[in-house]
Amino acid sequence: MLRPLYRYVLLLHPPGFRRRFADEMLSIFDQAAAPKAECLLLLDGLCSVARQWCLRPEFWGDSVPEQKYVADGVPSFYSLEPYRPRTPAILHGMVLSVAFFWVVCYGIRYSWAHILHVRIPQVQVDTSSFAQFGQSQETTRFSPSLPQARPDHEPAVAPLLPLPMLGNRSTIRVAHLTNPAHEPLRAEESKVSPNRLSSSAPNIAPRIRSPLEDYIGTYMVHSPNGLRVCISAVGGHLVMEVDGQSKRVLIAVSKEMFMVVGKQQWIEFVRDRDGGNRSAVRQLRLVEAGRLLIAQRQ
Amino acid sequence: MKDDATSFLPLSPATLCILLSLAAQELHGYGIMQEVARQSEGAYRLGPGTLYDNLQKLLCRGLVEESRRPADDDPRRRYYRLTSLGREVLRAETARLESLVREARLRLQSVKPRRT
Numbered sequence: 232m233l234r235p236l237y238r239y240v241l242l243l244h245p246p247g248f249r250r251r252f253a254d255e256m257l258s259i260f261d262q263a264a265a266p267k268a269e270c271l272l273l274l275d276g277l278c279s280v281a282r283q284w285c286l287r288p289e290f291w292g293d294s295v296p297e298q299k300y301v302a303d304g305v306p307s308f309y310s311l312e313p314y315r316p317r318t319p320a321i322l323h324g325m326v327l328s329v330a331f332f333w334v335v336c337y338g339i340r341y342s343w344a345h346i347l348h349v350r351i352p353q354v355q356v357d358t359s360s361f362a363q364f365g366q367s368q369e370t371t372r373f374s375p376s377l378p379q380a381r382p383d384h385e386p387a388v389a390p391l392l393p394l395p396m397l398g399n400r401s402t403i404r405v406a407h408l409t410n411p412a413h414e415p416l417r418a419e420e421s422k423v424s425p426n427r428l429s430s431s432a433p434n435i436a437p438r439i440r441s442p443l444e445d446y447i448g449t450y451m452v453h454s455p456n457g458l459r460v461c462i463s464a465v466g467g468h469l470v471m472e473v474d475g476q477s478k479r480v481l482i483a484v485s486k487e488m489f490m491v492v493g494k495q496q497w498i499e500f501v502r503d504r505d506g507g508n509r510s511a512v513r514q515l516r517l518v519e520a521g522r523l524l525i526a527q528r529q
Numbered sequence: 530m531k532d533d534a535t536s537f538l539p540l541s542p543a544t545l546c547i548l549l550s551l552a553a554q555e556l557h558g559y560g561i562m563q564e565v566a567r568q569s570e571g572a573y574r575l576g577p578g579t580l581y582d583n584l585q586k587l588l589c590r591g592l593v594e595e596s597r598r599p600a601d602d603d604p605r606r607r608y609y610r611l612t613s614l615g616r617e618v619l620r621a622e623t624a625r626l627e628s629l630v631r632e633a634r635l636r637l638q639s640v641k642p643r644r645t
Contacts (some may be wrong), residue, residue: 254608258559260577275579279576287585290585446577
């Protein structure tokens with residue numbers, strides 16, 4: 232009758248003590264024959280509960296490693312110690328982990344928010360020379376210091392001038408394909424006064440080109456009709472305009488192949504080696520419904 | 530080893546009784562209680578709470594270790610035995626008690642009752 236009560240008393244012991252000795256204490260209780268002995272054991276159990284909780288705080292956990300034995304009597308080896316850190320240590324570790332995580336996240340956010348600005352000396356943007364004339368073209372220029380003024384029909388292709396600080400073989404090539412604010416016009420080149428060109432020439436000379444500049448220009452089909460194809464750049468896209476037809480946007484399929492939006496037409500730009508590292512576009516091949524038109528660049 | 534053993538001295542009566550009961554053979558908890566009662570001729574009885582509280586301390590200090598249980602015994606029982614350190618501590622405590630008893634006998638012999 233007192234056995235369930237004694238079991239309850241055993242459950243009141245600290246976990247480490249209970250796991251290790253409760254079964255054996257219950258077996259001792261089962262061997263007690265007389266009710267008087269059971270009462271004494273119950274009283275002893277109550278005293279043990281008070282002693283363990285009040286006087287043995289160091290044994291509340293699993294302080295004594297439990298030894299395991301295998302069937303042949305050879306003790307097995309522990310791969311890990313049955314160690315459980317204290318609750319305050321776990322809480323402190325949790326707080327430190329959260330703080331460390333927050334610092335790492337803040338550091339990542341800080342690095343994203345601050346873009347490293349690399350300033351290249353002696354490269355100045357001459358914004359006063361930027362102006363728009365009707366149909367804009369994709370030509371980005373830094374400084375009006377061109378070697379010579381070119382006629383309007385000539386494509387805005389200028390040799391890349393080396394940076395003095397980088398040596399003769401170094402060039403800067405930047406393409407602003409989507410920012411309309413950085414779209415100067417090819418036509419404005421002719422409006423730059425020669426005096427200004429000559430005065431600014433000693434200061435700076437690099438010209439930063441757009442890759443679309445290679446294709447911009449006027450192409451003529453040698454036929455009795457004299458069909459003219461104008462390639463320009465608007466909003467970061469090449470635009471084709473054929474005499475008597477509306478403008479069509481070209482979508483790049485490869486470096487040389489372009490697809491005409493809205494029409495079953497393909498355009499291939501053919502480059503001719505000019506003897507140097509660069510190659511210039513000299514020819515345009517327009518493929519439409521199995522018909523091939525070849526236009527030479529003017 | 531001897532310095533380590535003397536650091537555990539003096540032992541409490543319950544600890545001394547437990548080590549003494551385990552000196553001859555490996556015993557389980559109930560066997561220790563019976564052996565202590567036998568050695569003291571029933572004058573001193575350990576309860577399970579006191580026994581396992583002391584056993585816990587002895588296990589933690591390395592004076593006692595758990596040994597293999599016979600296969601046909603109650604699986605709830607655990608057997609305990611003395612370690613070499615526990616035996617050394619028991620030997621040191623016995624020597625200390627011997628010197629104490631010797632000193633006590635000398636004191637008692639030096640004070641002889643006077644004949645009137």
